[in-house]
Amino acid sequence: MITADDGFSALKKYIEQTIKIQCNNYKEDYIKRRLLSRMRSTSTATYPDYLRYLHEHPPELENLRNALTINVTEFFRDAEVYDLLKKEVLPALFHGRKTIRIWCAGCSTGEEPYSIAMILHDIIAADKSLSAQITATDIDEVVLKKAKDGIYSEKAMGKLSAAQIQRHFTKLPDGNYQVKPHLQELIRFRPHDLMSGLPPAKFLDLITCRNVTIYFTEKQKDDLARMFHAALVPGGYYVMGKTEYLGREVEGLFTPINSIQKIYTRKD
Ligand SMILES: C[S@@+](CC[C@H](N)C(=O)[O-])C[C@H]1O[C@@H](n2cnc3c(N)ncnc32)[C@H](O)[C@@H]1O
Known part of the structure; x- marks a missing residue:
């Protein structure tokens, strides 16, 4: 004590x-x-x-x-990854498909799923026949509550442009910013332990699991990659953190699209 x-x-x-x-x-x-x-x-x-x-x-x-630093996150962390999501991954997914399903695993306080939601919102606004749903999960219910509330300090808004802030946030009387409902509606936040071996959803088009596995053993990381492979649709995308890597045993399950930004597609 x-x-x-x-x-x-x-x-x-x-x-x-x-x-x-x-x-x-x-x-x-x-x-x-x-x-x-x-x-x-x-x-x-x-x-x-x-x-x-x-x-x-x-x-x-x-x-x-x-x-x-375990919960550390930020909006558009590693801008190049989001650039690729916007220009390549999401357009490819919407090609021939009206709706897509995304799992953001280890979402911490929500900046990652909200960043993806900002990109999705623009795509959907340009073509109203399209839709998307993000399931954002984390093991830590304290950060998950913060993610659901969607309230961020001025400092946390650092990487966002004035236009993004104006479009997607409401300034609160206390100086903080709250995510607008049009982004929150795209995301369901759920508690989930990645070690459980089961995904919170199946037939996913995109899984992001970034900067989460620092404490995982090699076997746990391999099991996770297998779970992601099983949860993705054929050709679905998997995005890892920039310093993370696929172990030898599982690298054959995915094809690298961009090995620097750690973007892969599911191999059949
Ligand atoms: C450093 S943050 C990464 C946040 C975000 N993905 C990013 O890259 O900015 C890592 C998150 O993984 C979560 N996490 C760690 N172990 C987990 C597990 N076994 N299952 C689910 N989430 C876990 C932590 O609670 C933390 O919020």
Whole structure:
């Protein structure tokens, strides 16, 4: 049980000095939740114990860094990927098909599915006979609630143009921005654990699962790729994070469309 004077400040100072993450940029509660998950994994009971563990096991610093940035996301993260989605992937999917189904797996606070929804909205506005549905899932119900609410700080709006903000968001009296219903209507947010082995939907045309699998073992990553392969329609697309890769055992299931931006299609 962690008490009030519990060595949290000393640990925070150490984190700021070593992994250069400014803890004060985050809510204290968030930092504590993440630390707790690492403390469970390292079987340490108190903050001083964990600090000692960090001193004695330097590789744990990388795990902690990943744990602290685990929910990090942003609108149009890796702009080139969204450019390809807009110019190649989505037009190809709508070719000869009126409606498409997308699964955004590990969606965190929603910036990824809302970015895709912004692109879809433009395509659908230009041809009213088209439609799309995004299922956006995450294991963490705290971030999922934020995603559903669709309320973002001015800082989070950084990569969006003034035109995008005006079109897709309402400025609230407190200075935050809320996603407009026309984007929210394209997305269903659902809790889902990628380790469960079952997709939340089938016959999908596009799956994005980006920057999610840092903690997964090679076997878990391979199982995930097999699940995605089974959930996609023939020729469906799979988009990974830029630093993620397909393991040897499963790379034969997909054809690379763009190996730098990690865009693949399902092989039959
Ligand atoms: C770094 S964020 C990535 C957000 C977004 N995909 C992006 O690239 O910007 C990783 C997300 O994966 C989620 N996640 C981690 N393990 C998961 C699991 N087993 N099942 C579902 N989501 C998971 C985390 O809760 C977190 O919100």
